[in-house]
Amino acid sequence: MEPLGVYVHYPFCRSRCSYCDFPIAVVPEPDIPHDEYRGAVVAELHARAPALAGRELVSIYIGGGTPSLARPSDVEAVVAAVRAAFSAQRSKLEITLEANPVDCTPDRLEAWRRAGITRLSIGAQSADPEELVTLGRDHRMGEGREALARAAGAGFESVSADLILGVPGPGNAGKRALRSLDALAGSGPDHLSVYELTFEPSTPLDARRRRGEIAALGEDELEEIYRLCHSELGSRGYEHYEISSFARPGHRAVHNSLYWRAAEYLGLGSGASSFVRHPGGSGERWRNHRSVHRYLAAAPDERIAERDSLSPADLRADRLWLGLRTADGVDERAFEGRSKLLAYLLDTGLARRHENYIRPTLRGFLCADYVAQRVIDDRW
Amino acid sequence: MAAPVPPERIRNFSIIAHIDHGKTTLADRLMESTQALTEREQSEQFLDRMDLERERGITIKAQAVRLIHKTAGGETYQLNLIDTPGHVDFHYEVSRSLYACEGVLLVIDAAQGVEAQTLANVYAALDVDLEIIPVLNKVDLPVARPDEVREEIEETIGLDAQDALEVSAKTGVGISSVLDAIVERVPPPNGDREAPLKALIFDSWYDPYKGVVALVRVVDGSLKKGQKLRFWATGKVYECSSVGVFTPNPLTVPGLDAGEVGIVAGAIKDISHARVGDTITDDDRPCAEPLPGFRTVKPMVFAGLFPVEGKDYQALKDALEKLTLNDSAVTFEPETSAALGFGFRCGFLGLLHMEIIQERLEREHEIDLITTAPSVRYRVHTKEGELVEVENPAQIPEAGAYESIEEPCVTATIYVPQEFIGPVVQLCEERRGVQKDMNYANTGRVQIVYELPLAEMVFGFYDRLKTLSRGYASVDYEPSGYRTSNLVRLDVRVNGERIDALATVAHRDHAYHRGQELCTKMKEVVPRQMYDVAIQAAIGSRVITRVTVKAMRKDVTAKCYGGDVSRKRKLLEKQKKGKRRMKSVGSVELPQEAFLSVLKVE
Numbered sequence: 001m002e003p004l005g006v007y008v009h010y011p012f013c014r015s016r017c018s019y020c021d022f023p024i025a026v027v028p029e030p031d032i033p034h035d036e037y038r039g040a041v042v043a044e045l046h047a048r049a050p051a052l053a054g055r056e057l058v059s060i061y062i063g064g065g066t067p068s069l070a071r072p073s074d075v076e077a078v079v080a081a082v083r084a085a086f087s088a089q090r091s092k093l094e095i096t097l098e099a100n101p102v103d104c105t106p107d108r109l110e111a112w113r114r115a116g117i118t119r120l121s122i123g124a125q126s127a128d129p130e131e132l133v134t135l136g137r138d139h140r141m142g143e144g145r146e147a148l149a150r151a152a153g154a155g156f157e158s159v160s161a162d163l164i165l166g167v168p169g170p171g172n173a174g175k176r177a178l179r180s181l182d183a184l185a186g187s188g189p190d191h192l193s194v195y196e197l198t199f200e201p202s203t204p205l206d207a208r209r210r211r212g213e214i215a216a217l218g219e220d221e222l223e224e225i226y227r228l229c230h231s232e233l234g235s236r237g238y239e240h241y242e243i244s245s246f247a248r249p250g251h252r253a254v255h256n257s258l259y260w261r262a263a264e265y266l267g268l269g270s271g272a273s274s275f276v277r278h279p280g281g282s283g284e285r286w287r288n289h290r291s292v293h294r295y296l297a298a299a300p301d302e303r304i305a306e307r308d309s310l311s312p313a314d315l316r317a318d319r320l321w322l323g324l325r326t327a328d329g330v331d332e333r334a335f336e337g338r339s340k341l342l343a344y345l346l347d348t349g350l351a352r353r354h355e356n357y358i359r360p361t362l363r364g365f366l367c368a369d370y371v372a373q374r375v376i377d378d379r380w
Numbered sequence: 381m382a383a384p385v386p387p388e389r390i391r392n393f394s395i396i397a398h399i400d401h402g403k404t405t406l407a408d409r410l411m412e413s414t415q416a417l418t419e420r421e422q423s424e425q426f427l428d429r430m431d432l433e434r435e436r437g438i439t440i441k442a443q444a445v446r447l448i449h450k451t452a453g454g455e456t457y458q459l460n461l462i463d464t465p466g467h468v469d470f471h472y473e474v475s476r477s478l479y480a481c482e483g484v485l486l487v488i489d490a491a492q493g494v495e496a497q498t499l500a501n502v503y504a505a506l507d508v509d510l511e512i513i514p515v516l517n518k519v520d521l522p523v524a525r526p527d528e529v530r531e532e533i534e535e536t537i538g539l540d541a542q543d544a545l546e547v548s549a550k551t552g553v554g555i556s557s558v559l560d561a562i563v564e565r566v567p568p569p570n571g572d573r574e575a576p577l578k579a580l581i582f583d584s585w586y587d588p589y590k591g592v593v594a595l596v597r598v599v600d601g602s603l604k605k606g607q608k609l610r611f612w613a614t615g616k617v618y619e620c621s622s623v624g625v626f627t628p629n630p631l632t633v634p635g636l637d638a639g640e641v642g643i644v645a646g647a648i649k650d651i652s653h654a655r656v657g658d659t660i661t662d663d664d665r666p667c668a669e670p671l672p673g674f675r676t677v678k679p680m681v682f683a684g685l686f687p688v689e690g691k692d693y694q695a696l697k698d699a700l701e702k703l704t705l706n707d708s709a710v711t712f713e714p715e716t717s718a719a720l721g722f723g724f725r726c727g728f729l730g731l732l733h734m735e736i737i738q739e740r741l742e743r744e745h746e747i748d749l750i751t752t753a754p755s756v757r758y759r760v761h762t763k764e765g766e767l768v769e770v771e772n773p774a775q776i777p778e779a780g781a782y783e784s785i786e787e788p789c790v791t792a793t794i795y796v797p798q799e800f801i802g803p804v805v806q807l808c809e810e811r812r813g814v815q816k817d818m819n820y821a822n823t824g825r826v827q828i829v830y831e832l833p834l835a836e837m838v839f840g841f842y843d844r845l846k847t848l849s850r851g852y853a854s855v856d857y858e859p860s861g862y863r864t865s866n867l868v869r870l871d872v873r874v875n876g877e878r879i880d881a882l883a884t885v886a887h888r889d890h891a892y893h894r895g896q897e898l899c900t901k902m903k904e905v906v907p908r909q910m911y912d913v914a915i916q917a918a919i920g921s922r923v924i925t926r927v928t929v930k931a932m933r934k935d936v937t938a939k940c941y942g943g944d945v946s947r948k949r950k951l952l953e954k955q956k957k958g959k960r961r962m963k964s965v966g967s968v969e970l971p972q973e974a975f976l977s978v979l980k981v982e
Binding site for chain 2: 007194195196198219220222223226243244256259260265267271272273274275285287306308314318321322325348349350365366367368369370372373376377
């Protein structure tokens with residue numbers, strides 16, 4: 001059976017972080033339409049699930065937004081509905097919830113456990129007080145670490161921390177990065193997602209950059225931080241298994257790995273994206289309306305804002321460039337007809353051969369977009 | 381139209397206007413008020429045939445439309461509106477179109493006033509003694525300032541503008557006054573209808589059904605179907621198979637008499653047999669001598685055109701053959717480049733002409749091209765005493781391996797307001813010009829004549845001139861022969877490999893500076909690769925400058941989850957389109973801009 005992941009988007013937030021361009025809605029806590037949103041997500045699930053019969057559900061991922069704002073009873077109801085819709089038999093089903101450090105109170109942690117959550121992904125982002133202010137996070141230094149430590153002792157199968165590097169600020173950026181890595185990795189997570197700060201257009205952070213109030217780090221600095229992170233986390237026993245992902249053995253993210261293997265996923269909720277394959281090798285991606293209001297108001301068949309068809313050739317290319325973002329790389333056979341591309345990647349040291357697999361080097365990770373461009377350009 | 385129209389009822393006129401001053405709109409209005417166009421056709425701006433012309437707002441080919449105008453007094457006039465190309469590259473075509481007229485409408489935007497670029501055409505019209513009727517267009521605009529613009533016309537052109545017409549082609553105000561002025565002020569043609577046929581070709585093109593078609597002005601005699609037509613320059617004789625006019629829809633007529641304008645076909649296969657400026661006469665009863673001023677237009681600038689994809693070579697060849705059917709000024713011959721593979725060295729009248737052809741190839745024939753920097757035709761005197769003409773800089777021998785090199789020069793006539801003399805003279809001197817003449821007109825304008833190497837004109841002279849005169853200088857040039865210059869071939873090496881398609885020719889005194897600038901410009905456009913790329917400029921084996929495009933260190937987006945995949949894929953597809961014009965040269969990918977970097981060097 002083909003594996004399938006279900007992503008549930010929970011769009012509500014207390015405030016918008018300065019760097020965020022996600023489909024979120026800032027709503028005061030008492031005004032969150034808990035019932036209505038849960039109802040819409042479950043209705044969407046029931047509308048979509050029949051077409052995906054025959055897949056093996058391997059993961060449920062509740063992301064946001066701030067899913068830790070959701071009522072644990074709603075989390076439980078949605079998880080149960082998804083499991084039921086795909087008659088998930090699997091005992092090792094990964095069920096992830098994204099959580100803000102401030103929400104990780106002992107009773108919430110306990111409630112999430114009871115709701116069936118097996119994996120917690122905590123948005124610690126930084127351990128540097130000034131960076132947290134720049135990023136507009138609602139927690140303070142120390143809270144990320146405390147949340148991680150509490151979660152680590154709460155009985156989840158995996159705990160992951162999100163970390164943002166390359167945040168403008170005073171002093172040596174590499175040293176700041178190391179301090180954050182040390183503080184957060186030292187708090188016991190078995191998985192880390194480490195992102196370089198991206199200045200997304202039309203975010204408050206980018207506006208500050210354009211006004212000259214803050215300066216983005218230079219390419220050389222960012223490269224150095226990336227390499228530093230690779231070796232620091234490597235020496236602590238984390239495997240650098242994807243461009244931004246590090247895991248202790250046995251703790252790779254099942255859900256995220258689906259994306260990089262070009263496997264199928266169903267996205268539910270506002271702004272959520274889905275990908276399904278069709279018989280014959282073609283496929284389809286679609287995305288729901290980003291506005292919660294619009295999503296809630298839409299009839300079940302009008303929730304989709306954007307839909308793209310993909311040819312078998314498109315999907316072969318996607319499998320290549322997505323796979324080359326992971327340490328496992330791709331089976332050499334996937335390069336059939338692309339010998340020029342393969343030779344280029346090997347010659348330039350962007351990838352290397354490992355048995356039957358073509359795997360990216362650290363440089364290949366650092367230049368993944370460049371690699372992807374070549375993959376998509378069929379002249380190569 | 382059966383009875384011949386007497387000459388005193390014919391007016392041949394043209395419209396001179398700066399881009400956007402409303403030439404096409406005015407022409408449409410004139411056609412509309414003489415009921416030449418239906419409403420649907422009016423929406424299409426009839427005069428500009430090619431999409432490209434419409435987009436660039438430039439007329440490339442000449443056109444002629446016959447309008448029938450009834451005056452208030454009930455008299456019927458035949459008005460022939462002759463449209464002219466509007467760019468210095470087509471100077472000769474303009475001069476021939478104007479020669480076919482007796483008067484011009486000088487259209488000037490009543491808000492913007494006189495623009496420099498129109499001046500060259502105004503002077504060309506004055507040269508052939510045409511009646512000039514100033515027309516102030518766009519008087520409906522709140523910012524219109526007709527009185528000031530009148531003064532400008534008098535000051536800058538030296539033309540009496542008191543009776544300039546005030547119109548708005550947009551609203552239709554004043555259009556009838558234009559028609560009246562054409563009738564009253566443009567003189568009728570004076571030709572001898574009984575004399576032997578003498579007709580001027582002022583444009584020609586290839587029609588897939590009729591063969592080559594010539595747009596003519598009959599000067600003397602008359603022209604009819606079945607007549608044996610002799611084309612003076614080549615002596616070729618063709619039987620006239622049809623005579624017609626544009627109204628603006630094509631209409632067959634029995635014949636054209638002296639003073640009239642129309643099109644002639646005669647199963648002519650080769651457009652070089654019906655060249656612009658040539659005279660057509662009756663083979664059975666030829667005129668004594670041709671009309672003056674004929675010359676064969678020769679390409680002045682040359683560039684290599686290479687298909688990005690080698691498999692498009694044949695398609696490019698077919699497309700060039702088709703294009704030259706319509707444009708005898710384009711030449712092409714096969715060329716092989718070590719860097720770019722198989723392509724063609726093509727000759728053009730000028731840079732705009734080159735761009736137009738290039739765009740037509742890409743747009744109409746869907747061929748992605750790499751164009752090398754344009755060059756001129758050099759004359760190399762070898763040590764063996766031979767004279768070799770070289771149009772490809774890569775083929776200029778190394779310094780010391782030849783006796784001397786001559787380069788083509790032009791006589792450039794620049795009109796400029798007095799306050800800009802300094803910078804203009806400085807520009808011409810920098811460009812290795814030799815001053816020939818300087819005349820002050822009492823209007824505050826100065827005519828500066830320089831002999832300049834054509835190559836210096838080609839490389840951005842026009843743009844610089846416009847910039848430093850804030851748009852007020854105009855330039856016109858004609859070939860003035862060859863002169864010996866101290867020239868060297870400037871090579872560009874990429875990672876040590878000499879790239880033939882990047883070679884240029886420079887004056888020895890300027891070579892060092894040009895090499896430096898060229899490398900700097902290249903560095904801006906060569907994308908970073910996985911390794912350092914060295915770009916060097918060299919004269920022979922001597923490297924004069926070097927820049928390095930540093931290897932790419934990091935190019936990665938951190939996040940790639942559900943929705944990111946789609947977003948990323950779209951971005952990649954877009955980037956792929958942008959890369960279509962990349963050519964792998966050795967181990968390095970060079971974009972089209974790299975080959976034209978030399979044009980950006982000042």
